[in-house]
Amino acid sequence: MKPAKFDYVSPSTVDAAIEALVASNGEGKVLAGGQSLLPLLNFRMARPAVLVDLNGIEGLSYIENRGDRIAIGALTRHCDLEHSALIASKLPVMSAAMRHVAHLAIRNRGTIGGSLSHADPAAELPMLAAFYEAAITVQGPEGRRTIAPEEFFVDALTNCLEPEEIVVEIEFPIMEQDGWAFEEVARRFGDFALASIAISIRRGASGLEAARVAVMGVADTPLRLRQAERELVAMRIDEGTPDRFSGIIASQVSPNGDIHGSAEYRKHLLAQLAKRALRTALAMKD
DSSP states (O other): OOOOOEEEEEEOSHHHHHHHHHHTOOOEEEEOTEEEEEEEHHSSOOOOOOEEEGGGGTOOOOEEEEESSSEEEETOOOHHHHHHHHHHHHHHHHHHHHHTOOOOHHHHHHHHHHHHHTTTTOOOHHHHHHHHHHHHEEETTEEEEEEEEEHHHTTTTEEEEOTTTTEEEEEEEEOOOOOEEEEOOOOOTTTTTEEEEEEEEOOOSSSSEEEEEEESSSSSOOOOOOOHHHHHHHSSSSTTTTHHHHHHHHHHHHOOTTTBBBBHHHHHHHHHHHHHHHHHHHHOOO
16 A cells, blocks of 8 residues: 655754644654554555654764763664664663564664654563663753653553654663563564563662563553562562562563463463563672
8 A cells, every 4th residue: 555645844953843743733743763654654544744754854863871871862773772882781671672673674774762652562662761761852842851751651552742742862871780681572583572571680788779670562551560679679589589579570460462462371471581581680790
């Protein structure tokens, strides 16, 4: 199929892109990598009056070390994150997760801003935003504002952006950690995840001092499991800890079933991934 008719705008600045969206009266769509939008256009599931192409805007693709955080421009490609030595050093969970994103062709074109805005609950980057407590900066007619992931992701394929707003930058805090892991299962390599979990731990004198846990594929948005984090920190660390943690994770998610797997299967799968991930994180040396 071919897209329905639309006007095409290729602005050279963010301000010009926002002006084009304002002029569209809510009928405009933003084009970044296009890996999600173009199929929707071809199947006429999206019928914008105006397509605003951001790819001509300079200065929106970068990965910067800002001391206690890493700043990433919205047009940064998945492959840039995958192969960045800075990401591997400072945000290792992100580096590991990027190898699971779709296929090479999609990683070469897809952007971090586009993935976050698409808000697919089975996509890696939205979960990473929740895991790292990223600060998502967007720009609109009234200027810039920063949004937390819990507010940004509203529902499956739904974000909190106003029609005239564009994601321009995402900042990821650099966490102190002694161990971490990322685990994911998909039906085939490159498919969306059936379930996935990210874990980070920091050891203290008598056990764990801090933990971070996020999951995806088991809800309509990515989830940060704060209660599971607290229970993990309170645990005695021994050979049975991964099994107990697995049960905690299973008790704190309520996935929906679909054609790819039942709710019970997704819960069981996530519990097994949690066990494996914690074993990996605990096995890492200081």
